[in-house]
Amino acid sequence: MTDFRSRCIAPEPLAGLFCAIPHPTGVEICAATGPDFLCLDGEHAPIDRERAEEMIRAAQLHRVPVIMRVPGHLPDSIAGALDSGADGVLVPRVSTADEARAAVAATRYPPVGVRGVGPGRAAGFGYRIPDYLATANSRILLAIQAETPGALENIEEISTVEGVDVIFIGPGDLGVTLGALGPEGRPKLMAAITRITKVSRAAGKAVGMFCASPDEVQGWRELGITFFLIGNDARHLADAAGAAVARAREGF
Numbered sequence: 001m002t003d004f005r006s007r008c009i010a011p012e013p014l015a016g017l018f019c020a021i022p023h024p025t026g027v028e029i030c031a032a033t034g035p036d037f038l039c040l041d042g043e044h045a046p047i048d049r050e051r052a053e054e055m056i057r058a059a060q061l062h063r064v065p066v067i068m069r070v071p072g073h074l075p076d077s078i079a080g081a082l083d084s085g086a087d088g089v090l091v092p093r094v095s096t097a098d099e100a101r102a103a104v105a106a107t108r109y110p111p112v113g114v115r116g117v118g119p120g121r122a123a124g125f126g127y128r129i130p131d132y133l134a135t136a137n138s139r140i141l142l143a144i145q146a147e148t149p150g151a152l153e154n155i156e157e158i159s160t161v162e163g164v165d166v167i168f169i170g171p172g173d174l175g176v177t178l179g180a181l182g183p184e185g186r187p188k189l190m191a192a193i194t195r196i197t198k199v200s201r202a203a204g205k206a207v208g209m210f211c212a213s214p215d216e217v218q219g220w221r222e223l224g225i226t227f228f229l230i231g232n233d234a235r236h237l238a239d240a241a242g243a244a245v246a247r248a249r250e251g252f
């Protein structure tokens with residue numbers, strides 16, 4: 001097991017960032033700031049297979065663990081990210097235990113799963129296939145997202161699926177799909193997040209949360225959440241750039 005997967009499962013509190021700017025320079029800049037991990041956003045950003053490999057390499061230059069949010073739970077979504085050398089995957093919109101089991105199967109080599117063996121970057125382009133095979137199943141992190149009414153309803157079953165390491169809550173999709181938006185929707189959203197967290201922790205899973213702002217982290221820590229993704233690179237760039245221009249104009 002890598003330090004990273006062990007730290008996630010332990011669970012240790014970890015602060016990561018999404019990388020949505022589809023270029024290795026953005027990843028390298030984020031990696032150099034010392035996050036616990038990075039997550040390339042292959043669900044919402046235009047990151048193709050070749051670019052993902054370059055971005056993974058940029059994170060690894062700074063020895064920062066890097067996972068990729070893939071488009072879905074099937075092997076064709078997951079295989080490329082892992083073959084490119086990602087340390088794990090984050091699988092969005094998992095609503096049933098069957099979908100969670102499919103994500104496990106796509107992430108692990110036989111006999112646990114159905115991941116295909118090949119000469120990708122992760123396996124030294126074919127030069128280190130046996131070495132990679134020997135450790136991949138125990139080193140690769142699988143985080144799945146709970147962010148739909150189905151996930152909320154099925155969380156007891158989903159959280160007992162073996163091979164799922166982290167249950168990551170997407171408050172944006174959860175709020176939209178539950179119709180729990182704005183201040184009026186807050187109690188319903190909080191009840192859903194509390195239920196997902198308590199059931200998952202009781203089943204021994206680590207729980208993660210997307211936070212638009214780092215100020216949200218402490219409250220979620222008190223609920224038992226440990227695996228955090230704090231905004232994304234594009235948003236942090238926009239915040240810092242906007243604040244710098246506004247500050248400059250104070251001197252006009």
Ligand code: 3PY
Pocket residue numbers: 145147169170171172173174210
């Ligand atoms: C959501 O809030 O829906 C997310 O997926 C956050 O990453």
Ligand code: MG
Pocket residue numbers: 092147170172173
């Ligand atoms: Mg989402």
